[in-house]
Amino acid sequence: MTKEFRTVKTEIRLPYELAYGETWTRFFDGMQEKKIYGNTCPKCNRVLVPARAFCPRCFVDMDKWVEVSQEGTLIAWSYTNYKYYGMPTEPPFIGALIRLDGTDVNFLHLLGGIDLSNFEEVRKIVKNGMKLKAVWSDDRKAHIMDIKYFKPV
Amino acid sequence: MGRPVAIIGVGQTYHGRRMDVSYPELVREAVMAVFKDTGLTPDDIDGVVSGTMPSMMEGIALTHFYFADAMQAVGKPIMKTETCGSTGVSIAQTAYYWVSSGAADLVLAVGHEKMNEGNSQATMTTVAEPFYQRYFISGAPGVFSMQSQMWTARYGIPEEKTRDAAAFISVTHHDDAFDNPYAHIKLKVSMEDVKNSRIITYPVRLLDVCPNSDGACAVIFASEKMVKKLKKKPAWVRGVGYRGEEYFFGDSDKVVWEAAIQAAQQAYDQAGIRNPRKELDVAEVYNPFTFQEMLFYECFGFCELGESPDLVLKGTFTRKGELPCDPSGGTLCTNPIGATGLIRVAEAALQVTGKAGAHQIPGAKLALAHAMGGVDQFNGIMILGSEL
Ligand SMILES: [Zn+2]
Numbered sequence: 167m168t169k170e171f172r173t174v175k176t177e178i179r180l181p182y183e184l185a186y187g188e189t190w191t192r193f194f195d196g197m198q199e200k201k202i203y204g205n206t207c208p209k210c211n212r213v214l215v216p217a218r219a220f221c222p223r224c225f226v227d228m229d230k231w232v233e234v235s236q237e238g239t240l241i242a243w244s245y246t247n248y249k250y251y252g253m254p255t256e257p258p259f260i261g262a263l264i265r266l267d268g269t270d271v272n273f274l275h276l277l278g279g280i281d282l283s284n285f286e287e288v289r290k291i292v293k294n295g296m297k298l299k300a301v302w303s304d305d306r307k308a309h310i311m312d313i314k315y316f317k318p319v
Numbered sequence: 320m321g322r323p324v325a326i327i328g329v330g331q332t333y334h335g336r337r338m339d340v341s342y343p344e345l346v347r348e349a350v351m352a353v354f355k356d357t358g359l360t361p362d363d364i365d366g367v368v369s370g371t372m373p374s375m376m377e378g379i380a381l382t383h384f385y386f387a388d389a390m391q392a393v394g395k396p397i398m399k400t401e402t403c404g405s406t407g408v409s410i411a412q413t414a415y416y417w418v419s420s421g422a423a424d425l426v427l428a429v430g431h432e433k434m435n436e437g438n439s440q441a442t443m444t445t446v447a448e449p450f451y452q453r454y455f456i457s458g459a460p461g462v463f464s465m466q467s468q469m470w471t472a473r474y475g476i477p478e479e480k481t482r483d484a485a486a487f488i489s490v491t492h493h494d495d496a497f498d499n500p501y502a503h504i505k506l507k508v509s510m511e512d513v514k515n516s517r518i519i520t521y522p523v524r525l526l527d528v529c530p531n532s533d534g535a536c537a538v539i540f541a542s543e544k545m546v547k548k549l550k551k552k553p554a555w556v557r558g559v560g561y562r563g564e565e566y567f568f569g570d571s572d573k574v575v576w577e578a579a580i581q582a583a584q585q586a587y588d589q590a591g592i593r594n595p596r597k598e599l600d601v602a603e604v605y606n607p608f609t610f611q612e613m614l615f616y617e618c619f620g621f622c623e624l625g626e627s628p629d630l631v632l633k634g635t636f637t638r639k640g641e642l643p644c645d646p647s648g649g650t651l652c653t654n655p656i657g658a659t660g661l662i663r664v665a666e667a668a669l670q671v672t673g674k675a676g677a678h679q680i681p682g683a684k685l686a687l688a689h690a691m692g693g694v695d696q697f698n699g700i701m702i703l704g705s706e707l
Contacts, residue, residue, distance in 0.1 A: 244522075257457070272569030285518055
């Protein structure tokens, strides 16, 4: 290509207000009170967390609410070391799948409470199967980030 | 299955950073190529199927309206199919079902993306809702890296071995791309280059990751009647499979990944395939990340669970191996996402019709094409054969 062709710069900015509904509202009310809520499916008996309005497999309404453990086991993790426009979490961070004790699905959150600046050091500390525990923010807003991260026990 | 359906022609753009053309012009480049390949004209086409990633990728909604002219869809029925990364295979399947149903004889399928015009990872993050998952997935790499990490840990595969196998895949695919005139990244890399490249999302490093590509692909699906009438060398659709699972990443197992296993099984059942590694001649596996490609080998039954790194390092999946995978260089070297799955289908069609040029697998008669989409949620398969 010998000639650079022209381009146009454009942007779309749209505000949204998304409804949580009853189930998510109760879940996030729990977050504000430092509680993690799940609920059980009357058909497959699985404890799902976060709590759901209905079981994604059985398609029936969930019934019993349970406050689940704030401790769990590390199932999978990834150390994020790049950034994109509007990224909601500041890198470096560790995304993690955590099986909270007594539940039947993996909870997605952050693994923290350790020095993340040097990956090689991180690699020595973080091990699949390690026990983790929720660390709460002091400034809770009924939001998923009311849990700052899960730290090694 | 309904009526027999074949692919009778394919067209691709030169993929890469294509700031030399507007988006509709890019689409037209692929459409012109498939008309040139088949000798058909827009008047011959009964209907058009199109698809892309979410509209945020290029900031223009409902792009099939925008591309109606470029796809010559004016005055014809048009459908849009969108399933994130698996869009391309979904477009192919939509076109296939349309012809197979008997409602059309010639359908044009077009996939397209211009990833360099926006922000790809910011776009992909919007696939996750903003009250739970979006904070943790860090675009596509974060999710697929967690999956890969879980896979390595599940089978206790030594980290050095998976890293070697991933590097081997990166080196061979980057070499393969030199023989594909349409591939985006043409880069000579060594095992050491890959293993020492910067961590993007551990365990994934820079040279384990696909690029942001601009590109389009067009494929024409035809009924048996039209195949006979037009006397084109056909790539027959021998099997299709597609499966999705729960939306939340943590709700289902992504190592023994049912969406991938069942999509492949559905297609194998239709094609009568019992031992895919022996019976398939070539596979175009959706491989935006080296580690994930190995997980797919296992879920598609190319080898036992946890066994793929050993076979990769033995060369089983190279162009001279038992089952060549991604001889085009694959998604790792070219990823205009809305087109990518359809490129896998087009490459499989080129292979079974003996038209793949410098990256032709000699004598290939049966090929698998695959794509994956969402926050590890969907898998689609199409199997093509030189014989019906
Ligand atoms: Zn249930």
